[in-house]
Amino acid sequence: PPHQFTPMAALPEYANQTISLMAPSKTFNIAGLHNAAAVIPNPKWKQTFDRALKNFHLNSGNIFAITGFTAAYQHGASWLDELLVLLKANCQLAVRMLNEFCGVKVRQPEGTYLLWLDFRSFNLEPQRIMEVLVEQGRIALSDGRSFGRQGSGFFRMNIGCPQWMVREGIERIQRSVKYLAEITNAD
Template sequence: MHYFQEFINRKDTYSVKWDYAKTVFKSENELLPMWVADMDFHPPEAVTEAIKSRAEHGLYGYTFIADDMKETIKKWMKKRFGWEIQNEWLQFSHGVVPSIGKAVQGLTEPGDKILVQSPVYPPFFSMIKDNDRELVNCPLEEKNGKYVIDFHAFEEKLKTGVKMFLLCSPHNPVGRVWSRGELQQIADLCLKYEVIIISDEIHGDLVFQPNKQIPIASLSPEISARTITLVAPSKTFNLAGLQASAVITENKDYRRALEKIDKKNGVSMLNTFGVLAMQAAYEHGENWLEELLVYLDGNVHLVDSFLQEELPQIKAIKPEATYLLWIDCRETGLSDAELNKRLIEEGRIAMNPGTSFGEGGSGFVRMNIACPRDTVQEGLKRLKKALASSSVSS
């Protein structure tokens, strides 16, 4: 586990997280980046070796995805989630967000209503609006530091003629792992109102004990037939820049619709290194992942203890999954603008503002803790510097 402690200098590597933060946050200062969702850890050694081997081979021509890749993903889904899928259910994409875009374009029409649950990953909004669909929001409810679904409101929204529901499972940024009961209620209502489910399960491997990730499509054949599940090794194994993901659906009509969109856009294959990395990660990365989860859990506890002792007016929503902490700053009494100004100018730390996640995000920030413990501690010091003088604590 020592390799998670190693600090790796990512500056001047065209890293969005490290080299683009000053541009995104409009700052002249050097910022400690704890925002965009990638990790500051090396991936499993098998991934690096697979890429090195192909680099040494020296030819980077067109690369297809063979059946053994499908078998690898099939085995991963069975072992990690108890979900039996078939090879023919699998398609491949450059990422989960492009897959959401394809599903929106292929399975709905301009003007159709698509439901989301804010606060949620910002591309959920843009994939709807940029494709000229109508965004329908059913915000999550916060109860005693935990987010839940108001199922009465959920059904009322579906009644308005919603065609598609974008499910974030586990949920980013609030860190919920939806229970079987919650997923079954979602499924039952979507079946009742004939709503297509697009389930973004990119964080499904990053679940803390005793929680258990349940793919919503695994609940029943009926719900499987109405669901497209999106998965990727990118968050799990820190491979986001290699742009490789999988799309899983039993529904033949859905698969044909997605293929048609790919054909229209001239998309036919993935990046060579992305293919190799994805297979190596799923075949050989499980032990690395188990150690990662233990390390991340330690970072969660570090943040929670620090806030309780040093910044009691700030609270981290306890995550059931992901390496992204949803931090409640509302008791500081600061406006969102002042909160973000203090973080950038006084703390010199870059975290995602809660307002970017839509309704329910005001007064929050999202902190990425997928980094060495020393970096987390430095981030907490900067957070204290920025917020210790806020109105409640002063």
């Protein structure tokens, strides 16, 4: 991939000052297992962390979750490779289809299966855009405002699904955009 994630813990000067939290939930689509891990190289910090987990009765997971966690990381590489091929194809399809018509801008994401769609060119309140998406396109996207004021006018689309769903979702957005163009030109 063109973008590579470098964890802070991989940098020797920061490793002992870092707590890395990870979970297979999104990568391997097993969020329902509710399992995660903490990697804490600093023994003092680890002891404090372990004590806090114990105080909140969070220091043990169920065997099903632990088994799923272990299996995902030990045996899930080929599945993940296939998923990454699908996500890349879905992303290319979505970006191409969205950029074919005016009004919505989208960029290639750096490391996620969520696209940020920019609807700001319509100069409408995000709530009105959401209403049009739902009523005209029969599609619900995540409102960017949940990420703060800077997210206003942006919507997130999940492309971590079969390609036919991505295509159908984009077609629904296209219907909505045609309607948005009509109502903004009428004003």
